[in-house]
Amino acid sequence: MTQLALVIDLNVCVGCHACVTSCKEWNTSGSAGPLCDERPYEADPTGTFFNRVQTFEIGQYPNSETLHFPKSCLHCEDPPCVPVCPTGASYKRKQDGIVLVDYDKCIGCKYCTWACPYGAREIDEKQKVMKKCTLCVDRIYDMSLPENDRKPSCVKACPTSARLFGDIHDPESVVSLAIREEGGYALMPEWGTQPANHYLPRRKMKLKIHMDELERADNPLKVDGHLPKPAKGESSMDDVSAW
Amino acid sequence: MKPAFSVIFLTTLLGAGQGLFLALFTHQTYALFGLLTMQSAAYYGFGSALALLFLCGGLIASFFHLGRPERAWRSAAKWRTSWLSREVIVLPAFMGVVFLYGMVHVFGYLPEIVTLPSGLIIDLSVVIGALGTLLAFSLFVATGMIYACLRFLREWNSPLTVINYILMGGSSGFILAAFYSATYAPTETDFFVGWAIIITLLAFVGRVASLLRNARLKPKSTMQTAIGVKHPYITQRSMGAMGGTFNTREFFHGKSVTFIRAIKPTFLILAFVAPLALLAMGLFSPALLGVAFVLQYIGLMAERWFFFAQANHPQNLYYQTIG
Numbered sequence: 001m002t003q004l005a006l007v008i009d010l011n012v013c014v015g016c017h018a019c020v021t022s023c024k025e026w027n028t029s030g031s032a033g034p035l036c037d038e039r040p041y042e043a044d045p046t047g048t049f050f051n052r053v054q055t056f057e058i059g060q061y062p063n064s065e066t067l068h069f070p071k072s073c074l075h076c077e078d079p080p081c082v083p084v085c086p087t088g089a090s091y092k093r094k095q096d097g098i099v100l101v102d103y104d105k106c107i108g109c110k111y112c113t114w115a116c117p118y119g120a121r122e123i124d125e126k127q128k129v130m131k132k133c134t135l136c137v138d139r140i141y142d143m144s145l146p147e148n149d150r151k152p153s154c155v156k157a158c159p160t161s162a163r164l165f166g167d168i169h170d171p172e173s174v175v176s177l178a179i180r181e182e183g184g185y186a187l188m189p190e191w192g193t194q195p196a197n198h199y200l201p202r203r204k205m206k207l208k209i210h211m212d213e214l215e216r217a218d219n220p221l222k223v224d225g226h227l228p229k230p231a232k233g234e235s236s237m238d239d240v241s242a243w
Numbered sequence: 244m245k246p247a248f249s250v251i252f253l254t255t256l257l258g259a260g261q262g263l264f265l266a267l268f269t270h271q272t273y274a275l276f277g278l279l280t281m282q283s284a285a286y287y288g289f290g291s292a293l294a295l296l297f298l299c300g301g302l303i304a305s306f307f308h309l310g311r312p313e314r315a316w317r318s319a320a321k322w323r324t325s326w327l328s329r330e331v332i333v334l335p336a337f338m339g340v341v342f343l344y345g346m347v348h349v350f351g352y353l354p355e356i357v358t359l360p361s362g363l364i365i366d367l368s369v370v371i372g373a374l375g376t377l378l379a380f381s382l383f384v385a386t387g388m389i390y391a392c393l394r395f396l397r398e399w400n401s402p403l404t405v406i407n408y409i410l411m412g413g414s415s416g417f418i419l420a421a422f423y424s425a426t427y428a429p430t431e432t433d434f435f436v437g438w439a440i441i442i443t444l445l446a447f448v449g450r451v452a453s454l455l456r457n458a459r460l461k462p463k464s465t466m467q468t469a470i471g472v473k474h475p476y477i478t479q480r481s482m483g484a485m486g487g488t489f490n491t492r493e494f495f496h497g498k499s500v501t502f503i504r505a506i507k508p509t510f511l512i513l514a515f516v517a518p519l520a521l522l523a524m525g526l527f528s529p530a531l532l533g534v535a536f537v538l539q540y541i542g543l544m545a546e547r548w549f550f551f552a553q554a555n556h557p558q559n560l561y562y563q564t565i566g
Contacts, residue, residue, distance in 0.1 A: 044487065057478045086327040117395040
């Protein structure tokens with residue numbers, strides 16, 4: 001079984017919103033129709049996005065740090081939004097685990113958003129159907145694109161490579177390795193939704209240096225006087241005699 | 244959650260319609276066993292028409308909740324997993340049965356289906372009525388479970404949600420039946436008033452129980468689990484949008500704490516206390532029963548508003564600061 005997913009490295013994300021704009025650009029231009037925007041140039045612009053970058057302050061001034069947190073549909077392995085859909089418009093693909101909405105079947109009742117604890121779905125206020133991240137399903141299988149481009153738009157756009165894409169059921173994939181070796185975690189594990197997308201935590205690189213590493217015990221400059229000094233002409237041996 | 248008026252009307256109107264039908268059939272069952280006098284065909288017929296009127300109102304209200312009402316027929320598809328889909332199937336079935344129940348009474352088409360050993364004749368209207376009772380309860384369960392099955396919304400995720408939908412709908416319907424009887428069959432009024440008082444009292448207990456339960460709830464999801472950072476102080480600085488999103492419009496009621504505090508005693512008085520007092524007085528002056536129904540209906544709308552507003556969705560953790 002395949003479960004495609006994103007792994008987002010919070011240690012690397014700089015909060016530039018390139019993934020947001022790139023996602024919007026790709027998904028508003030597709031065959032499914034535009035992602036609507038309302039009042040885009042007025043005081044209170046609003047619109048439908050699949051991906052948002054949020055910013056959190058961890059701690060209190062002056063001991064605080066900023067966390068940029070990209071959030072999109074997590075493509076849960078046990079998606080609570082799918083069984084509640086009365087029409088079957090929301091579904092999880094068997095072949096790759098992507099959770100999708102069939103825009104032609106959706107009646108816009110919004111019940112799936114009530115059932116999603118992550119707020120990952122947004123209604124399109126013009127088309128009146130529910131929309132959400134598709135993992136760029138219209139891109140990752142497009143054989144007319146070079147293989148390197150068959151990735152979600154956000155992944156391609158990220159300037160710091162904070163977003164990884166792959167199959168989390170394949171233990172050797174780049175995403176599985178990252179989750180396993182870099183401490184990947186899931187959001188709101190308390191609900192048992194088993195999100196496929198994982199996040200890599202902020203981690204501080206710290207180098208531990210001990211005093212004996214600063215001062216080499218076998219520093220040749222300091223061995224004078226410690227080792228026997230054979231007379232000139234006598235035999236000497238490395239590390240045993242002073243010369 | 245933001246209370247949607249379409250859903251407030253839908254659930255309150257359906258509740259009154261279902262309750263009225265249950266009240267009428269309860270009366271017929273009592274009469275069948277000779278505990279009350281069987282009323283005229285028109286009494287049951289027009290009563291069913293009145294119930295159907297409320298059910299139609301609810302059905303119409305439900306369409307206002309949909310973004311694409313022209314595709315509403317599709318929502319019957321996933322009855323295996325979705326309580327919403329089950330409701331969509333049971334509602335028209337129930338309406339059909341209520342229509343048939345009224346029809347067989349009005350046209351006097353009451354062929355004998357079976358005669359019990361005691362000599363009791365079960366005619367077609369009793370069979371249809373029993374089926375309608377089953378469907379009325381199924382509809383209450385489906386409506387309640389739409390909310391009770393969402394485990395993230397812990398204020399709703401309780402058997403009390405379903406029980407209260409049954410009791411409040413029943414109370415509303417029995418008060419309506421009492422008023423209807425006071426107008427068309429005054430001798431039967433006391434029977435309905437008695438049951439209405441019992442059901443309204445039970446509904447009051449059920450609703451207070453759920454209020455007490457919800458007051459003690461502690462949220463399972465926190466800022467820490469939402470973004471996976473272990474720190475007691477986490478503040479959102481930006482939700483990633485400048486002018487609000489669907490997530491800020493759908494999941495926040497946007498009213499002040501004072502408003503919420505005021506609406507709780509308001510609905511408790513209007514939906515339970517006032518109708519109970521008016522029902523007791525209605526035993527002597529039947530016109531008050533009409534007042535009781537209308538007042539309680541307003542109270543139930545306030546109750547439903549509060550029911551939605553009180554539910555705190557975990558997604559709100561991600562949408563606290565516009566910026």
